[in-house]
Amino acid sequence: MNDRPETLEFQAEARQLLQLMVHSIYSNKDVFLRELISNASDALDKLRLAALRDKDLAVDTDDLHVTIEVDREARTLTVRDNGIGMSRDEVVSVIGTIAKSGTAELLRQLREAQEAGASQELIGQFGVGFYAAFMVADRVELTTRKAGESGGTRWESTGEGTYTLGALDEAPQGTAVTLHLKPADTEDNLHDYTAEWTIREIVKRYSDFIAHPIRMAVERPGADGAEATTETVTLNSMKALWARPRGEVEPAEYHEFYKHVGHDWADPLETIHMRGEGTFEYEALLFIPSHAPIDLFSPQGRRGVQLYVKRVFIMDDCDALMPNYLRFVKGVVDAHDLSLNISREILQQDRQIRAVRRRLVKKVLATVKDLKTDQPERYRTFWTEFGAAVKEGLVDDADNRDTLLEIVSVASTNDPAELTDLAGYVGRMRDGQADIYYVTGENRTTLENSPHLEAFRAKGYEVLLLTDPVDEVWVERVGSYQGRTLRSIAKGEVDLDTEEERGEAEAQRERQRTEYADLLGWLTGVLSDSVKEVRLSARLTTSPACVVGDAHDLTPTLEKLYRAMGHEVPKVKRILELNPDHPLVTGLRKAHEQGGAEATLTETAELLYGLALLAEGGELADPSRFARILADRLTRTL
Incomplete structure (x- = not known):
């Protein structure tokens, strides 16, 4: 080490998060290993991509892998990769802060979940990644060297609010995270994470689909009194789930894969496994979540799906493959014919990507439409969670507007307990009624008591009650449905009189x-x-x-x-x-x-x-x- 370690403080929100990690009781601590392996796998993908983009980057990508090392006597577990690594500034940015994780809102929901007795699911729910290590470790060390740099960085913390940071003259390329595990016989740690079978079971459950080998040295007893031998085994199958025929994939495998790519704790609401053939081939494995993420309406929220080309990771959050109004859809698209070094700028203009996007959108909307027809309860869950986002498509996606209008459900004065679609409203229209009436506002209670409704109630006309901000925009943009004008009851003149009533009423x-x-x-x-x-x-x-x-x-x-x-x-x-x-x-x-x-x-x-x-x-x-x-x-x- 060529300089003295420097002691730094975590960002305030990170410090609070660490305290929640260390002092809360979680029934499923195993997810810490899933998070560390996922981080390592991401680092390997990023190195391969960097090597493709920069031919002068002197790195070997022939044997990218994750290694798990265990020292049972010292009670340490190390997750090591030979991936992209991190610079000193990146270590401080990525590990010293949770600025990209939701900060105050994240902590609020963490505390609420803890108070509600749901803290066992917090890690998987919020994807806090590296911090999960402190659930099972008294002290965590990290050494890393970024690809292309000569020196490395060493980071260490007990999770008590500060960490030390120092420089290393030499370090292997990539990142190694060493956990000094808590005692195995305490209430805080029911599993022995130095045991081979424990590690095997966790990797199989959470990380079997990781595209890179996850290796571990295991000891084998010798036969007939011979000395024990050590062999290196690969713990995961490395099979790309999306490339396997749908009939060969168990629902549990889909669900576990979704939890990895979606950073979620719950099973998805719907799975879409599709293959595009013909002039442009691709496989797609998409998921509709069962609940909306906390950042659904945040400009900084995660967007899009992961893009692979011939099993090689290209980019995360590929918004070119999914429109913004379907930003909650998670999954993977593996294209066969794209350039491996494609950039985001080129991607936005690529004809093949636009063709894939059109097919993916139509498939997602068709899936939702089928839910509405065949599984109304599941559709109701979908619409409650994502309806406000989907309605943005009525403004932005003219090509699919007719399909979206069939999917849309809104409240109305017809039934206080149920939503209605536009087709149902039209089917109930009174004889002689020419327009579809609606009113907009902040909440249903206010609208139901609005004076604007009085004459419409008295005359028996149904009115749509629209309470999402986007409703103000889409009704103006759409204008009509099945030849019927969408008309606000809070604008313009109102004339609900019949022909027989009109003369006397006008007088x-x-x-x-x-x-x-x-x-x-x-x-x-x-x-x-x-x-x-x-x-x-x-x-x-x-x-x-x-x-x-x-x-x-x-x-x-x-x-x-x-x-x-x-x-x-x-x-x-x-x-x-x-x-x-x-x-x-x-x-x-x-x-x-x-x-x-x-x-x-x-x-x-x-x-x-x-x-x-x-x-x-x-x-x-x-x-x-x-x-x-x-x-x-x-x-x-x-």
Whole structure:
């Protein structure tokens, strides 16, 4: 070693995570070995890829492998690879921090799971990788040398918040992680991880499909008193699961493979094993998870599937193979005819990759459609977990929009307990109904109590209740379904009268417009900072007022969405509609006609507008003023 070791502190979140690891009780500690082997396998894949891209990189890739070394007397277990290795800065970045693992949100969910008694599954669930070693070890050492560099790095920690870091003059290429194991006879460690059969069983269960040999030296007793001998054995089969015929793969094998590539703890909801033949051949093994990851809507979340070419790893999270709205799909695509040194830039333009992507997307959507038809409970699980993401495809993927519209399920006023698809809505439409009605908002409860629904309920019209932010966008982009216009009940004028009712109703509205003309003009002036117009409503039956938009205006939710994305959009003034039959409105008209106090009338107008905003789940511009005026009015009634 050519310098003195330096003692450094873990990042705060990493320190907390280590404490959870060390002091929590896990029923399945075996996953630590799976995580270390997976890390080693990744390092081997990265070295092979680096050698393909850089012909001047002086490395030998003929015998890439993982070695497990055990010293039963010293109670150490070492997982060693001859892969890409790490530089000193990479050691600090990768092991000293969990910045790429979700930080505060990760820790929150770890603690919640621990408190709920589910801590035994945390490692597999969150993919915390290297940190899993501290479940079974009192001290962990790591030595590493990056391919192409001359010196190495040594790292060591007891998991108590600090680690030491030093330089090595010489070190084998790759990485070796040595665990100083806790005593085997304590409650913290029920398995002896120095025992050959234990290691064999764990590797078989978790890592049998790893593409590189996992080797271990084992001792064999001599025959007839002869000395024991040592031989090196390969512990895994190295068979690429996706290349085997589907009928030869057990469900348990699929599930274990998914847990590896998906960094998940639960079995997948659905497995898709497919082969593309013809001018361009490939195999694909894809999985639809049974639950959404915590980073599903995070820009930094994992995306895409793994890409291999002729069993050689090319890249992880290959988003060119799967659209963003299917980002939750995990798995492997092994292409036969791509260039091994293909870059991400070329990949985006590659005709063959685009062809594979089209086939994969159609297969995934067909699988979901089959679930909807044949296994409604499983489909319901899928839609609950991933529906909000899938609906993004209605905006981005015009080629598959018709299929997506068949998959979509939404809440409606038809059945409070069940979702409906668009075809079901159309099948229940009333005679003479031309449009598909919908309303958008933050949650179902608010929408079900919205004043916008009153006339539609009274007339028996079903309304779709859309509560995801993306709903605001896709209904505008799609526009219609089966020739029926998708129409917001919170925008434009409403006319639900039948032909028989229309004449009498129009005559009545004309009389009311004449009666309320002065009040409407006055209110439009008083509330001009907030609304563009005040008019009488045909959509209210019990509420005094509601706020609506013009037919082509942005909704408030869409305004906020655009601003959150960094777009500057002008503030859109909306329309205040009054119920001419409500006592509050008729009383305001009489007070205005009789020359009531201007201040009192103005405050009443503000209250009326504020009540309409609150009824639809909107936000008041000045909540404190609204509360003060309301409190004063209530005081006068006592």
